[in-house]
Amino acid sequence: MSLRHALLALLSAGPLTGYDASRQFGSSVGHVWHALDSQIYPELRKMQAEGLLTARQVPWGTKGATKTEYSVSPEGYEALRAWQREPLAYVPVRNPARLKAAYFEWADPGDARRQLESHIAHFEHQRDLAQQVIDEIRSESQPTLQRRLSTTAPQQRERIMRFKEFAHGGTVDQAEQEIAWARRGLALLNELGDLG
Amino acid sequence: MSLRHALLALLSAGPLTGYDASRQFGSSVGHVWHALDSQIYPELRKMQAEGLLTARQVPWGTKGATKTEYSVSPEGYEALRAWQREPLAYVPVRNPARLKAAYFEWADPGDARRQLESHIAHFEHQRDLAQQVIDEIRSESQPTLQRRLSTTAPQQRERIMRFKEFAHGGTVDQAEQEIAWARRGLALLNELGDLG
DNA sequence: CCAGTCATGTAAGATGTTACATGATTCC
DNA sequence: GGAATCATGTAACATCTTACATGACTGG
Numbered sequence A, B: 001m002s003l004r005h006a007l008l009a010l011l012s013a014g015p016l017t018g019y020d021a022s023r024q025f026g027s028s029v030g031h032v033w034h035a036l037d038s039q040i041y042p043e044l045r046k047m048q049a050e051g052l053l054t055a056r057q058v059p060w061g062t063k064g065a066t067k068t069e070y071s072v073s074p075e076g077y078e079a080l081r082a083w084q085r086e087p088l089a090y091v092p093v094r095n096p097a098r099l100k101a102a103y104f105e106w107a108d109p110g111d112a113r114r115q116l117e118s119h120i121a122h123f124e125h126q127r128d129l130a131q132q133v134i135d136e137i138r139s140e141s142q143p144t145l146q147r148r149l150s151t152t153a154p155q156q157r158e159r160i161m162r163f164k165e166f167a168h169g170g171t172v173d174q175a176e177q178e179i180a181w182a183r184r185g186l187a188l189l190n191e192l193g194d195l196g
Numbered sequence C: 001c002c003a004g005t006c007a008t009g010t011a012a013g014a015t016g017t018t019a020c021a022t023g024a025t026t027c028c
Numbered sequence D: 001g002g003a004a005t006c007a008t009g010t011a012a013c014a015t016c017t018t019a020c021a022t023g024a025c026t027g028g
Helices: A002-011 A018-027 A037-049 A074-085 A096-102 A109-138 A143-150 A154-195 B002-011 B018-027 B037-049 B074-085 B096-102 B109-138 B143-150 B154-195
Strands: A053-060 A065-072 B053-060 B065-072
Touching: A002 A018, A002 A037, A002 A065, A002 A074, A002 B096, A018 A037, A018 A065, A018 A143, A037 A053, A037 A065, A065 A074, A074 B109, A096 A109, A096 B002, A096 B154, A109 A154, A109 B074, A143 A154, A154 B096, A154 B154, B002 B018, B002 B037, B002 B065, B002 B074, B018 B037, B018 B065, B018 B143, B037 B053, B037 B065, B065 B074, B096 B109, B109 B154, B143 B154
Parallel strands: none
Antiparallel strands: A053 A065, B053 B065
């Protein structure tokens, strides 16, 4: 059900059309919970059907076309708070990189090395992305955050920004840790190469 | 397709019945790739149908009953090596704990605190589990690893153990990092509490 | 002979991925 | 007038979870 909470969180910053929600998703909450358009549109409709969102047709263009704008209903805000009240259900471990590394004896050393190198490249990219997000938060240049802050009492703004920084800071740390792990793996391959 | 690779890895240590595979799964490869019995049994059959495993009926008990024992076929071993040759497809981020933390402004401080405390408890448990696995590897007391090592040339044994240690070491590091992150979150809540 | 565990699943549903589809509008 | 992007999906498939089912065997 996390997609639902991600969407509530996104729309809690203010109403959005389905299209705008899809676009802004990727550059805000999508950094911690990825989803594709093909999931977002149907989920928005389902949430509206269940009363978490209210929908309104707004004009689009000059020729009488419309698009759907969604807002969080009182029930939706309550669902957001209820979610925060519930303990988080931890999902069982399912880590493809660790799985592969545990059975590197089936790889030849060159392939194992390449795995680890692309692991490093991947998480360097993740780290840089998350660091960018943090910079955008600090500079208040992120559109979704701007909408969020504009409807918030000044005393609350600090909290909101600090929580987001904290969350994305976790992503940075995790990326650093994965990079350090993969480097240890490369060192191990070197060591075993010398032995064999 | 990782379940398939996890099962190939498990059975590469030697033949197992479906039931034994299900049991041993949890105490070996299941530490990096979780799966339930209801997934394992059907997947073993599918893998046999596709020629990755060979099945053999072995007697069970004294009254003529049988059970199915699976072994990795040559095609299965090739699939295992092919998997190690392919680059890993990184899945998009989907992190419920980070998602929740990014929107802690919707939680009251007590609930946010409880989230972080159970985050710490969860990863302390993960860390201890992974540390146990590492100890079992070092002491060669893990049954699946014993089967694996017993069919391996002595020069290769070191490699196998070091790779597994390395993989589970990553789980330990990740757990430590999550614990440190959550502690920073608790400190942040304290700080914001003082401000508000 | 009865409890436990061995042995093997099925069925329904939730969630997510991949690939494709289509028309409207705006900007150059 | 054509390209880009706005707007909104659907269909098929894969994967995983939850809940349930059932009979055989073993040890006390």
